[in-house]
Amino acid sequence: MALIYLESKDNPKIKHLRGLIDQNAYRKKQGQTVLEGTHLVLSWLDAKRPIKSIFTTESAINHADFDLIAEKYLGTVFILSESLYKDISTLGTSIACLAIVDLPNSSEALNFTEDTLILDNIQDPGNVGTLLRSAAAAGIEQIVCTKGSASLWSPRVLRAGMGAHFSVHTYENIVLEDILPKFKIPVYATSSHQSENLYSKNLRQQCVWILGNEGQGVSEYALKHAEAVAIPQPGGQESLNVAIAGSICFFEMVRQRQ
Structure with missing residues (x-):
């Protein structure tokens, strides 16, 4: 994983992340959403789905769950300060991990004979x-x-x-x-x-x-x-x-x- 440090709340990537978390209309326009927490991120990776980028903190990236993520994700991880991450995140107690992913397309037609x-x-x-x-x-x-x-x-x-x-x-x-x-x-x-x-x-x-x-x-x-x-x-x-x-x-x- 490539590590990039972001410090400003006005960074375009931070603004994009915040928009995806806060605004349904923005998510629809961008065709993306945010997974929060290492459990969701690992579940997504286990389903063989790609991740655009991950945001975390310097202390959290040393957690064992990030070793598991690193085995399956080769993209960029953006490192934020603890205060900036807390300002963005909606979870207060989980390991710092936010992942941007593309919204799935419902390409399959509804089956009218299934549960x-x-x-x-x-x-x-x-x-x-x-x-x-x-x-x-x-x-x-x-x-x-x-x-x-x-x-x-x-x-x-x-x-x-x-x-x-x-x-x-x-x-x-x-x-x-x-x-x-x-x-x-x-x-x-x-x-x-x-x-x-x-x-x-x-x-x-x-x-x-x-x-x-x-x-x-x-x-x-x-x-x-x-x-x-x-x-x-x-x-x-x-x-x-x-x-x-x-x-x-x-x-x-x-x-x-x-």
């Missing part, structure tokens, strides 16, 4: 990343986000996904009405209204899961074109966090298929 997760206007990056992580663990390989959902490839969603992005096919800014009629497999939407018990469903065949907005739930269109399912809550709570609810659904599917 699919549709995120219908889910806006919290932590929920989106957690749902990707749970879906990938459950074997769901297609993730669809409708317009209004948090950007799948934002640094915050990537952190919450913990590398799940790299093993699934993702589709963003999709209009639900354009795709839902094309599925020839059961479609389930989580809802507490006029719903059937999740555990009464036969989930052994391929299916679609629709999870909705944190406050409003799934859209009216989704409910009209899906089977509404509810998770029993004997404790009497009104609702579950959407990421928790989704994870319960996915792993009930896994349980039935074992």
